[in-house]
Amino acid sequence: MSATSSAARAWAWDGSLESLLILADLALSAGSWPGSLRSPQPPEAGLFDEAEAGEPCGADPRAAEGALGRLRARGGPLYGLCLEAWMSEEGVEPQLLSLASALGRGEAGAAEDYARPETRILRAACSRVEREVHRLQGLARFSPRSDGLYSALLEPDHNVLPALLPHFARRFGGQAFALVDLRRRVAYLSRGGRIEALSGEEAIALGPDRSDEDAQALWRGYFQAIENPARRNPGLQKRLMPARYWKHLPELARIGERESV
Amino acid sequence: MELADKLALLAGAARYDASCASSGSSRGAGPGGIGASSPAGVCHSWTGDGRCVSLLKLLYSNACRNDCAYCASRSSADTRRASFSPEELVRITMAFYRRNYIEGLFLSSGIFSDPDIVMERLVEVARRLREEEGFGGYIHLKVIPGSSEKLLRRAGAYADRLSANIELPTQASLSRLAPQKSGTEILGAMRLMSEAEGESREESGRARGWRRAAPPPFAPGGQSTQLVVGASPEDDRTIVSLASSLYRRFGLRRVYYSAFLPVAPDPRLPPPAAPPLRREHRLYQADWLMRCYGYAAEEILGAAEPSLDAELDPKAAWALRNPGFFPVEVESAEYERLLRVPGLGITGARRIVAARRGSRLEAEDLGKMGIVMRRARWFLSLRGRRLGEELGPELLRPLLAEGGGAARPPSSQLELAFA
Structure with a gap:
């Protein structure tokens, strides 16, 4: 020291x-x-x-x-x-x-x-x-809200939303989007080139407000079809994508959990 | 056919292509569009086989006039056939991309018609994504061998990466298992891509010199290829030296190896067996040594060794064949020499180089710095003193073998016995 x-x-x-x-x-x-x-x-x-x-x-x-x-x-x-x-x-x-x-x-x-x-x-x-930032760049799952906003729910181990923002701002171009951290009850809203930070109930309220089942079902079908059954290796899958992240992934979350969101 | 059924069918048919990388390119969205790609690439999920899902990987069509013995979509296979329309592909890609399910699209196809007609369809999907949707995400297009140079250049203007699959390691095997395919045609496509890439680099260099806007680069993520391992009799040395010359001659970014999975009994194929996953893994390790660690193909497998060692990774195998190279001195060895130490990767070698500038390193620092001393100690010295006993290759081999449990130094009795 x-x-x-x-x-x-x-x-x-x-x-x-x-x-x-x-x-x-x-x-x-x-x-x-x-x-x-x-x-x-x-x-x-x-x-x-x-x-x-x-x-x-x-x-x-x-x-x-x-x-x-x-x-x-x-x-x-x-x-x-x-x-x-x-x-x-x-x-x-x-x-x-x-x-x-x-x-x-x-x-x-x-x-x-x-x-x-x-x-x-x-x-x-x-x-x-x-x-975790790199992981969540891939694992954040957005769905469109009735107001046109694309919103993602996250429960990161670390307080990484600020580091995810520039990535998604670049990726979404002009499309408005929100990142919601359920664990810390904070959210960032990116709209019209401006970023707004919210907390508490206001943050949670930015989450998805309707079902996105059609797109999610299509994605689940794709996810199942692209797997090669002759090469099954669930241990490797878990190591690369720890189970604590699965909850917010439509391709892996159990149906009951998915509908309670 | 329902869209969902078509998606399942044409994704299932595309899953034999190992490449899913979204790396090596950097672009943003078009006006009013959406999407960006970054050089590192992003994985969006991992399937139950432990493979990363980065791109929406699909065949445009699984109708095919070729009858390749190893392929699930071969013309003689009794399977449902379907094709997407460009509208459907654009719609699914955009819907998945907006939800952050994918980094972009990987589009291949069965040869349902003349090569130019098939290639034109793939290019049209990419064109719509870029020009009509302002899509800035990743696009990987399969090049259909035998299609025209003009189409290939258009493909390169829209795509981040292109690939022509070499499929099998020799023309003899192609003639036997994929009689409608020609090695010359496939290599010809690779050569064209490599030339177009070179020209595009020169052009953008000139444009920079004149401070003018550069034309869109030709496939900035470069080209890759894939070959099936275990469907034909070639040994590892043939495959490794083929990969090495593809990297050298055509500047490929990646060669992918795909363990042969029997899709249907065929007298031309080896009898059904588990896919040679271990062999595939060793080939990827050898490939990694060539691309990132500066090993030559001949160093990985000499004339006397036709196959990669099943128990040892190729780096450890090289170390055991070259005891005179070791020990490598922690205090002074160049980075390239450190990289050859088993247990020391790029990160570890860099950390040693950075740390020895500032501190006087002790043996116990190395383990704390993240170096796998269990393997590295036999090959390192610190200020002239070996960090592990000097053992011959026969004694080291079980200590470095994979699945051999915790490697422990031999007991003193053992040492006496061998003294």
Whole structure:
């Protein structure tokens, strides 16, 4: 872990991506960080009063934008790692800040050096995120709603919707679409070139609102016909596509489950 | 015939084509259209045989005038025949694509008429998708050998990938099992595609030089082919060296190998048996070594070895035949040398190269870095010291064989016995 000047006070982090970017930028420019994170004080206790000079104090969007620019310009892979570390929800922020400090001290190549424990742990979490993003690019299943919107329900292990958005925006062209994360109760709606984030009931309400049985039946028929019975290997199928994703796949979900959606 | 029945029939007939890749191309939607493809490709599902479903893989028609012994759609087969219309294919493709079931369309066909007429139908489907639907997803078209160069060039303007299947490894086997097919014609189609690809690359280079918009590239995902393994008597060495020359001469992106599945008894075919899946797997491994690891065909199978080892993967087999190449030094060996170590893949070799710049590596770091030390230790040294005992090929072989359980170093008694 990074060498720090004396026993500096733990940095406050509110869990947001914006404030993580600010912290990573700070660690990068200082070449050090205190070595631990704490939750911020509740606002009524006076978050702004308590903030020390140079200590980030929550998710100020303008500060985050500045941090983002600097990370992209000087941080090499650090910006991408920040996003993935945050999406992973695995608590690897300390490893991220430790790596940012090393890069800030001029230890070029630290982000690729798997002999460093912080790189190894951080990268392992990030590659789980990348794998899930890539998987869901294929496994998200959309169906048309009565308002013409194409909507997909997902229950990802990691908070990957933000990484899926650019992929589907490019794929759908001008077609409006929504991604709904049932587990986190958040959704993104892409319409007319704009992206809107929703949460709670509003997010869930963006899910499919009618049956798409005709197209799904055609797809199931195709899926069954394309399998080669002489080569059956269900173990391989499960390994490549873990069963926890099957629920939202019309070709694999059981009929009862499908109709309850 | 109902659309659903037709879909099942013509997908069932297309399932013998192994290629389902949606990779190697990058394009966006046309005006008002939908769809994009990215170089890495995307898998949308996996069937019960463990194969990735990326494209909607269909035959335009399963009516065929050829009578190839190994093919389910051969003219003498007693099977229902049906054909799609271009409208139906466009409709299903778009409906599936919008729902993110597929990355695009793979369209092949039985030879129901003159090659040009069949090819024209396939091109027409692709044209409608691109021009009328503004479809930016992936399109793989099968090239019908014997169709005209003009049609082939039109196909390349719409498709991301084209393929002409070589089907069998030699002309002799083609003449016996697929008497209406000609190796010369198939290789001729490959040559035309490779030339058109080259011209298209030059043209877009020139256009860039003049800062002009480049014409649509010819099949930017390149061409692939497929051959059936086990329906004819050729050995692995013949197949591996054929694949190697296809990569070299025509710049193919992929050669697919398809284990022969008996579809009907035929005196020209070997007696029914389980498909040679292990052999197919070994051929894919050998192919991978040629494409990504810099092995020459002659290194994989020398003149004395007609077949790939069933128990050993071809990389381990090469390592055992070349003990003088090892140990490879972790601290200083070039990347290409590291790649030849069993248990070390592209990722592991890259990690070693990156990590040794920054840290002094210790043996226990390597396992943590994701290297399969169970296999690699016999072939590596660190600052001059071997990471595993020096064992001869006979002792190493069972440790590297697949399905041999956990490989453990031999006990000291064993060592004494062989000392």
